[in-house]
Amino acid sequence: MDGAELLILSHLHSDHYDPEAQRLLPKDLPVFCQPGDEETVRGHGFAQVTPVAGSVEWQGITLTRTPGQHGTHAAELADMGTVSGFVFQAPGEPTLYWAGDTILYEPVLQVIERFRPDVIVTHSSGALWKGSGPIVMDAAQTLAVCRAAPQSRVVAIHLDSLDHGEVSRADLRAQAQAAGLPDGRLLIPEDGETLEI
Numbered sequence: 001m002d003g004a005e006l007l008i009l010s011h012l013h014s015d016h017y018d019p020e021a022q023r024l025l026p027k028d029l030p031v032f033c034q035p036g037d038e039e040t041v042r043g044h045g046f047a048q049v050t051p052v053a054g055s056v057e058w059q060g061i062t063l064t065r066t067p068g069q070h071g072t073h074a075a076e077l078a079d080m081g082t083v084s085g086f087v088f089q090a091p092g093e094p095t096l097y098w099a100g101d102t103i104l105y106e107p108v109l110q111v112i113e114r115f116r117p118d119v120i121v122t123h124s125s126g127a128l129w130k131g132s133g134p135i136v137m138d139a140a141q142t143l144a145v146c147r148a149a150p151q152s153r154v155v156a157i158h159l160d161s162l163d164h165g166e167v168s169r170a171d172l173r174a175q176a177q178a179a180g181l182p183d184g185r186l187l188i189p190e191d192g193e194t195l196e197i
Contacts, residue, residue: 006032006058007032008032009037011070011084013080013101025046027045028048030048030050032058033050034051036051061090064087064089066111067108068084071133072134073132073133079129080135083101085098085099085100086098086100087117097121101135103134112148116149116152119152119153119154120153122137122141122156124138124139124156124157125158125164125167126138128166139167154187156186169190172188173188
């Protein structure tokens, strides 16, 4: 956790905010989260917690919270609760949209249209919850994001590390190749890999 300057929480599920991170992260680290999660985060000892309803500024970076739909059907949505994504903007830097744990649905497309991000980070494992439908983007939805945002580079993450994921890195690469997606439009980093955009 050395060098961490900021914590941005899309939601409180344990694959995003686990007890080890809660223990290791410095308690004076600024934390930005969705409204409703701030008391839980403060309860873990963090002193600088800011719920983001719209946009906030931090050291010259504008963070805008965006909606997410963590599931396909009503039962999943009730289990998964509220989730968020974030758009990051700073002068002279690429605009980045981290969609977070969401399926592809109309508000995601509206964020892409509004911000025209240079980079879109998707959670693309096609994870299932109780077998009724994906709770994050699958390969088809990830490729649909690429088609909806031809100006963007899409970075697909949240792959090969969850037991309920249905799409692997190899699956996604194969489907992107079969769809004729040009090289460099869809990046699928390995665990620990650093990308420079």
